[in-house]
Amino acid sequence: MRKELAVTILQTLEAHGFEAYFVGGCVRDWLLGRPVHDIDICTNAHPGDVIRLFPDHVPTGLKHGTVSVKMNGHFFEVTTYRTEGKYEDYRRPSDVQFVDELNLDLQRRDFTMNAMAMDLKNELQDPFNGREDLAQQLVRAVGIPEERFQEDALRLLRAVRFAAQLGFAIETKTLAAMKATAPYLSHIAVERVREELNKMLDSASPQQGCELLTKTKLFTHAPLLERLFERASKQAWRLVHLNQVTQKWSLLLYAAELGEEASRKVCQQVRMSKRETEEISTFVRLLHSIKPQWDSPSELIWGPILLDVGWETSCELARILKAIWWKDQRETFMEKVQEAFEKMPVKTVKELAVTGLDLQVALQKKPGEWIWRVLNHLLTQTALHGLPNTQEALIEAAKKEVARNEY
Structure with missing residues (x-):
């Protein structure tokens, strides 16, 4: 059409x-x-x-x-x-x-x-x-490669992206010119760099793309990115089993052994949106708390994770774990998450039989941060440990929690 x-x-x-x-x-x-x-x-x-x-x-x-x-x-x-x-x-x-x-x-x-x-x-x-x-199956620059890359340094990343998308090699002289002109990439707007990287990560051969970035040293001017692609390239083949770009970045960051703080710096360096940054840092935090080993599935207790980040984020985390454990598919991840979710009698603070105001009146305390802490304690006890979701039981448990921690 x-x-x-x-x-x-x-x-x-x-x-x-x-x-x-x-x-x-x-x-x-x-x-x-x-x-x-x-x-x-x-x-x-x-x-x-x-x-x-x-x-x-x-x-x-x-x-x-x-x-x-x-x-x-x-x-x-x-x-x-x-x-x-x-x-x-x-x-x-x-x-x-x-x-x-x-x-x-x-x-x-x-x-x-x-x-x-x-x-x-x-x-x-x-x-x-x-x-x-x-x-x-070659990516070859038109004319003199050095001139093409000096004219437009974004072409350095485009060469990597085309190779990853098509499964092509980069022609010898073109590859040599990329190494020689790599410093020019520092002049390119970060937003354009991020766009090309996202396309590369979403390609059919992301591992090839990461290896080319390392081989050509395109990110010598950005040590954190250089470290990311160098360390993560071995596991980058798993990205084809993920759908969302935030999941892909999260897996890469975990593969590179970058923690939550370093991951935020990477996100800020390529100017991701606030939403993307929060999603990625959350996934990285969860992965480092779980510490999954590549292709060695372990039993997970999903209840605390569901309470921490909710249903949708837990499902996305399960997809990332599936990619991390891709060669050993003994676990039916989504069924495990679904089963844990359905077992919880309450899933949010709003479903509790008491409110913050109820706690203030019952405990005769002024409003403060203690309310949020106590409500979350009651949620955990009710959702995961059998505390009845009745006003009487919850207020009694709240009194004990306050007395124990002197909020």
Whole structure:
């Protein structure tokens, strides 16, 4: 459906005397038989021509020759052939120049597999032998690798990510250039670094990605990240058995023997959201308290964990443990969690037969932190140790708890 819509864009451009090609990642993925998510188009039509021919559009990057054309609710980036001026910040060119030759546009691209264009007849324009590199399963920089990485240092991580996603090797000269230009990565916005790392961790071969990060020393400028990927790479193959990125980071951090505090620093270093940081630090805390051994399952008492973090987080923790114990699947993790959850007569403080106000009145004490502590004690005793959930029994237990601890 999306390709059919994109075809009409090429047909319209050609009908008005312009060249037009599918370009970049969509061509690569069509040749590999992979799902295509974004379809990009390049043309010798200038942005003004594209705007004139396609009234339903968004001028997303006119400075760089890009117009997003909207067709039936889908957007397609249409970009004018261009060359690029000097890169001043290791990320973006200071200026671009529109050109009339497709090959001039393709030679500015990062890797040979992304420097191919295809016309409406499925004829390939491949000046840098990208198709051959696909067949040989190689990630190869276009032209001189050092220049490509110096222009845009994010390409260093993109090379690792493509290798991990596709299961490809990195061509020898390209790999050597990555090692030589690794310091440039320190100039890239942390948010872009995090985005590439997340894609790598979510790839088919995350272990390969972690090993490449270590081999190329891309994070020499960030010792904590360097330590993380170096120590965790051996266990990174397990990430394919996890669905959520927070679970993947948590397993890696545990594999690298980084505790809760160090894990928070990693999250802050790559600027994860507050929610992601809290989730990851919680998982790391729980894993270090459980101390699971790789592929050696141990019996867990899920009741205290359920009371500590709740049902959803406990289920996610069970999935992480399943990955940690992947080679020995004797435990039916979710059934164990479900069984423990259903056995608890109460699951939250709100379900107790007394409130904080009831405790204040019964114990004739002023409000304070003691209420929270006593209520949580009553919850544990009621949920796990048979204390009846009646007001009388709970108040009596509260009196004993207060007397014992002198709150």
